[in-house]
Amino acid sequence: MTSSLRFLWPWLALAMLFAGAPQIHTSGSALTMMSVMGEMIIFALSFNMLLGQTGLLSFGHAVYFGLGGFVAIHAMNAFIRAKVGVPVVVIPLVGGAAGLGFGFLFGLISTKRAGLVFSMISLGLGELVSSSSFILRSFFGGEEGITTNRTKLAPFFGHKFGSQIEVYYLVAVWCFFCIAAMYALTRTPFGRMCNAVRENGERVEYVGYSAQTIRFIAFSFSAFFAGIAGGLTAVNFEIMNAQQLGAQQSGVVLLMSYIGGIGYFAGPILGAIVITFLQITLSDVTNAWQLYFGLLFIGFVLFAPGGLAGWLMLHRDAALNRELWRLAPAYGMVAPALAASFAGAVMLIELAERQLALARSEGSAMRLFGFEVDAASMGPWLIGLVLFCSGVGLTWLIWPKVTGAWGVVNVRLRARSQAWASPSR
Amino acid sequence: MGVALALVDLYKSFALTQIIRGVSLEIAAGERHAIIGPNGAGKSTLFHLISGRLAPTSGEVRLNCERIDGLPPYEIYRRGLSRSFQITNIFPRMSVYENLRCATLWSLGHKYAFWTPLDRLRDVRERTDWLMERIGLTARRDVQAAVLTYAEQRALEIGVTIGGGASVVMLDEPTAGMNAGESQQAVALIRQVTEGKTLVIVEHDMDVVFNLADRISVLVYGRIIATDTPARIRENDEVREAYLGQASGA
Amino acid sequence: MLQIVVFSTLNGVLYGMLLFMLASGLTLVFSMMGVLNFAHASFYMLGAYLGFEISRHLGFWSGFIIAPLCVGGIGALVERFGLRQLHRLGHVSELLFTFGLAFVIEEVVQMIWGKLPVDYNVPPSLDFVAFRLFDTTYPAYRMFMLLTAVTMFAVLLIVLTRTRIGLIIQAALTHPDMVAMLGHNVPRLFMVVFGAGSALAGLAGVIAGPALVTQPSMAALLGPILFVVIVVGGLGSLTGAFVASLIIGLVQTFAVALNISFSELFGPIAPPLFGDLWQVTIAQVAPVIPYLLLVTVLIFRPTGLIGKRET
Numbered sequence: 007m008t009s010s011l012r013f014l015w016p017w018l019a020l021a022m023l024f025a026g027a028p029q030i031h032t033s034g035s036a037l038t039m040m041s042v043m044g045e046m047i048i049f050a051l052s053f054n055m056l057l058g059q060t061g062l063l064s065f066g067h068a069v070y071f072g073l074g075g076f077v078a079i080h081a082m083n084a085f086i087r088a089k090v091g092v093p094v095v096v097i098p099l100v101g102g103a104a105g106l107g108f109g110f111l112f113g114l115i116s117t118k119r120a121g122l123v124f125s126m127i128s129l130g131l132g133e134l135v136s137s138s139s140f141i142l143r144s145f146f147g148g149e150e151g152i153t154t155n156r157t158k159l160a161p162f163f164g165h166k167f168g169s170q171i172e173v174y175y176l177v178a179v180w181c182f183f184c185i186a187a188m189y190a191l192t193r194t195p196f197g198r199m200c201n202a203v204r205e206n207g208e209r210v211e212y213v214g215y216s217a218q219t220i221r222f223i224a225f226s227f228s229a230f231f232a233g234i235a236g237g238l239t240a241v242n243f244e245i246m247n248a249q250q251l252g253a254q255q256s257g258v259v260l261l262m263s264y265i266g267g268i269g270y271f272a273g274p275i276l277g278a279i280v281i282t283f284l285q286i287t288l289s290d291v292t293n294a295w296q297l298y299f300g301l302l303f304i305g306f307v308l309f310a311p312g313g314l315a316g317w318l319m320l321h322r323d324a325a326l327n328r329e330l331w332r333l334a335p336a337y338g339m340v341a342p343a344l345a346a347s348f349a350g351a352v353m354l355i356e357l358a359e360r361q362l363a364l365a366r367s368e369g370s371a372m373r374l375f376g377f378e379v380d381a382a383s384m385g386p387w388l389i390g391l392v393l394f395c396s397g398v399g400l401t402w403l404i405w406p407k408v409t410g411a412w413g414v415v416n417v418r419l420r421a422r423s424q425a426w427a428s429p430s431r
Numbered sequence: 432m433g434v435a436l437a438l439v440d441l442y443k444s445f446a447l448t449q450i451i452r453g454v455s456l457e458i459a460a461g462e463r464h465a466i467i468g469p470n471g472a473g474k475s476t477l478f479h480l481i482s483g484r485l486a487p488t489s490g491e492v493r494l495n496c497e498r499i500d501g502l503p504p505y506e507i508y509r510r511g512l513s514r515s516f517q518i519t520n521i522f523p524r525m526s527v528y529e530n531l532r533c534a535t536l537w538s539l540g541h542k543y544a545f546w547t548p549l550d551r552l553r554d555v556r557e558r559t560d561w562l563m564e565r566i567g568l569t570a571r572r573d574v575q576a577a578v579l580t581y582a583e584q585r586a587l588e589i590g591v592t593i594g595g596g597a598s599v600v601m602l603d604e605p606t607a608g609m610n611a612g613e614s615q616q617a618v619a620l621i622r623q624v625t626e627g628k629t630l631v632i633v634e635h636d637m638d639v640v641f642n643l644a645d646r647i648s649v650l651v652y653g654r655i656i657a658t659d660t661p662a663r664i665r666e667n668d669e670v671r672e673a674y675l676g677q678a679s680g681a
Numbered sequence: 682m683l684q685i686v687v688f689s690t691l692n693g694v695l696y697g698m699l700l701f702m703l704a705s706g707l708t709l710v711f712s713m714m715g716v717l718n719f720a721h722a723s724f725y726m727l728g729a730y731l732g733f734e735i736s737r738h739l740g741f742w743s744g745f746i747i748a749p750l751c752v753g754g755i756g757a758l759v760e761r762f763g764l765r766q767l768h769r770l771g772h773v774s775e776l777l778f779t780f781g782l783a784f785v786i787e788e789v790v791q792m793i794w795g796k797l798p799v800d801y802n803v804p805p806s807l808d809f810v811a812f813r814l815f816d817t818t819y820p821a822y823r824m825f826m827l828l829t830a831v832t833m834f835a836v837l838l839i840v841l842t843r844t845r846i847g848l849i850i851q852a853a854l855t856h857p858d859m860v861a862m863l864g865h866n867v868p869r870l871f872m873v874v875f876g877a878g879s880a881l882a883g884l885a886g887v888i889a890g891p892a893l894v895t896q897p898s899m900a901a902l903l904g905p906i907l908f909v910v911i912v913v914g915g916l917g918s919l920t921g922a923f924v925a926s927l928i929i930g931l932v933q934t935f936a937v938a939l940n941i942s943f944s945e946l947f948g949p950i951a952p953p954l955f956g957d958l959w960q961v962t963i964a965q966v967a968p969v970i971p972y973l974l975l976v977t978v979l980i981f982r983p984t985g986l987i988g989k990r991e992t
Contacts, residue, residue: 065780118979129908134973140968253901300788303780304778304785308767308778362793
């Protein structure tokens, strides 16, 4: 009984989190943000089926998200016009079916090859669909996109899904089931062989599996779930626009998954939540938010390729063995240095941004961390420069302390695991 | 019993360079057959031709009287022929257990099943445990393959090769890079796990070859110059000149 | 009609040459380092913008010389401090790094020069008519572009085949480890090649800027077509890239010139389905053609036209 409880508790916790979140954050904008997070979680997890699990890097994954959404929105309009009694709760499945269909179609071409060629094909297909959106105006709606009204569909046990909280729960339920389904897939023979393809696509063929077939099935599944995410987005915003299947959206899902951590199942979930939050809040605070995203991404690629999940899991063994406290002094010293470099960099970027806007005559007064600052004067620049340089310099000087602390922790962990291991025969 | 593997007049050229020049060979079911030859003779190419990595320029490869030349590796595997690699070719970040499990899945009929949880498949678990025991790596069950010792990795390589229960097992220099003690252990392992199967082995270590093989073929410049029992190969003048060197006494 | 053919051929060849200027640098870097530089088109854009900025203060010709050198320098720095750290993490990390870099470069360009196209003009010294054919003029600037491209290839060919460093580069293209064993500083060689490839892209940008529009979306518009070129040509093959560049350059230019709708083309046999599809002109479909070509080639010849390299 305890083993099934141990298996179930994360899922129960997740369900409670989904159910309880709107009680904590009750504002309309918070509900919208959480709904978007739910959609992005499904989208990012579907992307990671390809990258993290099968080793396929796609630059055009938004195609299945977008096409799923467009088919869903056309379906909604068709159902409304024909007065067919299909409730809105089923619409994401329509999106999923569309995603699956296109996944089959494009998958036949895409999955012939792996590696770099696969990535380039995905890019080309993405551009193909994206460019086609200007030609096929009646399906994609041109610049205005396609709109709908979800409240006009048949009610579901009395709910017309007019309010954001009803939409949130719709998204939450679908999100929960998609997470469960995608997780379950990883525990099947198919899921394991996807990992095998990622590890060594050649050897897989010598244990009886066609790597191409595995790639194709993984691709189709991932397109299916991406389509569900697209369908939910169509329901949530009641509008679909060709931008949502373009290169930028494909880039965003890559960013989310990578920053979350592609090596762990829950990584993209983390990434989707964090990036959605940043996307929505940062764009209000600064004009240079896209630059920050790019720099954040590069930073992770260079310094934290395991993503957030990777970083957390790095500390898991130490935490379980109560060795985490040994890292505290080093972390404590390096944190202010990192914060200084970060603050300095932000200052410089914001000042530069304002100064350049000034060159295009938009005024040099601005707010920085809550202070009124004049971007044309030397003061703020000097402060920013000093903060950044001193921050980086100090980090570089203090870093050996961090690696030293980790060295100690690792030695102790290894000693402990050797003590636990059975003596060799 | 019957011919397990037959090579009929095999040729392979890369552009204008002929690597395999007319190889014909019949290996009986249950036989242990070694292929030896100097470097560059084409032994690896021959293996690739049989296992499906390369398609012959002309000629046939027959497995249990069925033609397999030109088929992709997984089709050949499904018909009962499995090979190992000279440079260890396993799944580096998976554990020993997971590596072996991958090798068992197809032959147990699970194929691309995405509807059954692995943990519930008892036949998979039992077979993987049995495999692990046979190659002697049960104590290293959860260790990542990349951090195993070299000899352990070679053992794992053999384990992955025989995991599917293939009737014809091909081993490409299984004891490469091992010291004498490790080689002896490897030979014992090979002998054990290929009991009742057909074994084709490429080797440079003459002790291993003469210890293990029922018959030996000598491949020189893409042609087989002799196929015979170990004793008679040792006496063969042509072979001694081409490969063993005249100085090697019995 | 003949007029359209002649001018479209000229323009198509020019566009193809431009694509090859970019594709050659990309292919060299890929063949040697295994890195597909997503930011290659961004270096092209940087070349155009730097050329613009320098020409504003020092004239076009100074920009023509200095801008590619600047871009080459930036490329060398990117290799030294970015890519070099990532070699050990594998090709996916390198690709993702250049992907992020492309994004950052676009944002920085937007920040500095704004979102609208800038006024990068043809210099007065080249602003005349080259020749006149059937009452349409052909600008001299385009002939200059063609001349620059051809000169660049000639120089590249000479450097690669007749100089010592060219020989080392050719060797390192296929056997970087062996070249290192022979005592050559391979990391420095990589930096040089990457820098040179970026400089070439920058040069392409400097000369293309005045002819095409210099705007922040330049890189995003040309980038995917560039990747189509090298995949269709066959990854790692310079000849393939050349052939593919010309094909795509010519096909796209001709498509844009042919402003006939599909319904005019197919006339009475056009079925009534897909309503608006038939009203679409070939010119409107032009942006999609390279990708259709990509898909078609990959279905029938997965290794590309002259593909030899398996990744």
